[in-house]
Amino acid sequence: MTALYVLDVPENTTVAKVAAESGATVGKVGPYFEITADGPIVIDRRATGCRHAVWYSCVAGVADGKIVQHDKNALQVDPA
Amino acid sequence: MALEHKVRGVDHAAFPTFDPAGTVRFYRDVLGFPVVHSICAAGWGPENHPDFIHFFFDIGNDDRLAFFYYFGLEPQHTQQRGDVYAGFGPEVPEFFVRSRHLAIHVDDEADLLEYRRRLDVSEWPVEMQIQHETIESIYTHDPNGYMVEFTRAMRPVTPQEDLDANLTIDALIDVVTAPDPSFGKLLARKAELIVERADWEAAQV
Numbered sequence: 605m606t607a608l609y610v611l612d613v614p615e616n617t618t619v620a621k622v623a624a625e626s627g628a629t630v631g632k633v634g635p636y637f638e639i640t641a642d643g644p645i646v647i648d649r650r651a652t653g654c655r656h657a658v659w660y661s662c663v664a665g666v667a668d669g670k671i672v673q674h675d676k677n678a679l680q681v682d683p684a
Numbered sequence: 685m686a687l688e689h690k691v692r693g694v695d696h697a698a699f700p701t702f703d704p705a706g707t708v709r710f711y712r713d714v715l716g717f718p719v720v721h722s723i724c725a726a727g728w729g730p731e732n733h734p735d736f737i738h739f740f741f742d743i744g745n746d747d748r749l750a751f752f753y754y755f756g757l758e759p760q761h762t763q764q765r766g767d768v769y770a771g772f773g774p775e776v777p778e779f780f781v782r783s784r785h786l787a788i789h790v791d792d793e794a795d796l797l798e799y800r801r802r803l804d805v806s807e808w809p810v811e812m813q814i815q816h817e818t819i820e821s822i823y824t825h826d827p828n829g830y831m832v833e834f835t836r837a838m839r840p841v842t843p844q845e846d847l848d849a850n851l852t853i854d855a856l857i858d859v860v861t862a863p864d865p866s867f868g869k870l871l872a873r874k875a876e877l878i879v880e881r882a883d884w885e886a887a888q889v
Contacts, residue, residue, distance in 0.1 A: 609878050611848045615817060635844035636878055657816045664848060665875030670868065
């Protein structure tokens with residue numbers, strides 16, 4: 605199970621929302637969103653509405669996975 | 685057990701200048717920072733120390749920005765990039781040259797725009813205005829080439845961000861004290877720390 609952690613602050617809430625709409629499971633661990641999936645986690649940047657500074661600093665942690673894309677279009681975490 | 689935190693901000697940060705007239709124009713006349721202290725000192729010591737003026741501007745909060753002007757001292761490097769203290773050749777990437785800077789805090793957007801207005805009518809107009817993660821900043825370079833930023837918080841920092849910062853630093857130290865540090869390793873280590881600690885630390889904030 606791949607897990608992506610995102611701190612729950614106002615700028616990041618749409619990241620978790622878009623992840624959930626894309627089929628990932630979104631829970632909470634302490635003050636973090638825990639976004640999990642059996643396969644790849646893909647989040648469309650434009651759907652999040654995040655400005656670039658927020659987008660490129662929204663990832664707090666990645667467990668059992670690897671970021672294979674993090675650019676102006678999308679963030680994708682594949683299983684390790 | 686945290687050590688008691690007793691310091692009270694910046695007393696002064698000091699920089700050399702070869703252009704005291706421009707420096708006073710920029711900080712006192714354009715920005716409106718009062719001159720609050722100055723020392724006229726005859727050179728002394730074993731190194732042929734030049735005579736110098738050490739002068740201070742109030743940057744708010746009783747904190748001060750200070751300059752040294754040394755009579756008769758020639759510039760100490762001939763590089764085209766950087767500032768009068770540190771010069772860089774064409775091989776040095778721009779992000780590195782721009783990494784060292786002074787950021788001065790203002791209360792709100794109105795004050796940020798007021799300093800933008802003062803700079804934009806001067807010889808040193810604002811070069812960029814950027815909304816970062818949670819702060820908004822304007823930037824220019826002073827007459828000595830030092831990068832100066834004015835910044836305002838777009839919202840208060842929350843307790844969970846302080847917690848996250850501490851997890852980042854613990855993960856960073858673990859990663860940089862092991863071979864081949866990378867961003868991917870930091871995020872993996874931080875995920876471990878989040879799972880280990882986030883619950884009980886969150887309960888404390």
